[in-house]
Amino acid sequence: MNIIFNPDQILAALAGGILIGISAAGMYLIQGRIAGISGIFSQFLRSPFQFNWQTCFILGLIAGGIIASLFVPDSFPAELPVDVLFLIPAGFLVGFGSRFGGGCTSGHGVCGLGRLSFRSLVATLTFMGTGFLTVYLLYHVFEVLK
């Protein structure tokens, strides 16, 4: 393991995380809604043409990202590090797995951990675990990616 320590990036990461925390805590405190993106997006999919709060939140994600990208260098990649061949099954697994397991990094990792939910702790440790394992296998064992 070779650790890359970039203080500026870590500060930005912390600041970004704080904004996410403010958003998630705000959604719950103000409206009683869990800011789990997989949940919100799946609800949006069930009624995509209804202009509901889920639609607004998702539009906000995109709009907020655009505004932030005016100030943050390298906000978006010029091209993705992974080929579409991997992205499609990966997308399916992310979509299916997040809903089957009841949450994703925001739902379990932020909201769940913030609530000190044991369920979310188990979920977070599990997806971190398979995430680490997957990258290890793809990049260092089978070397299908670089």
Add this chain to the structure above:
Amino acid sequence: MKSLIISLLMGMIFGAGLVLGGMTQPENIIRFLDLAGDWNPALAFVMGGAVLVYLPVYQFIIRKRNLSLLNESFETPAETKVDLKLVSGAALFGIGWGMSGFCPGPAITATSSGLLPVFSFLLAMSAGMVANQILRSKQ
């Protein structure tokens, strides 16, 4: 109406946080998950920063209330058990996450890059969610 505006605003803060935290660069996530390579711990600080805010607000403010500030009841997760569904779902999610460097929030936010592969990922992600919905309706 209030709910729509607040949701839009909170979404904007969330999206800005994702960009600032570097989450919309899948490379950063893959570097975080790459323990055997050049490991970049930045993602931990994103999640850490988020929990740093969420935890005290939940534990010291939200928990003491019956209703939200707009007098809505607090949504609670449908499932409460730690079971095979939870673990297998999370496991599969983690595999997809490791394969792509994307989870739902950053993928949605990254659509403004205009990159077609991002939309492919989102389409596949949507299919996965629909598949779960179909599976659930058959039980």
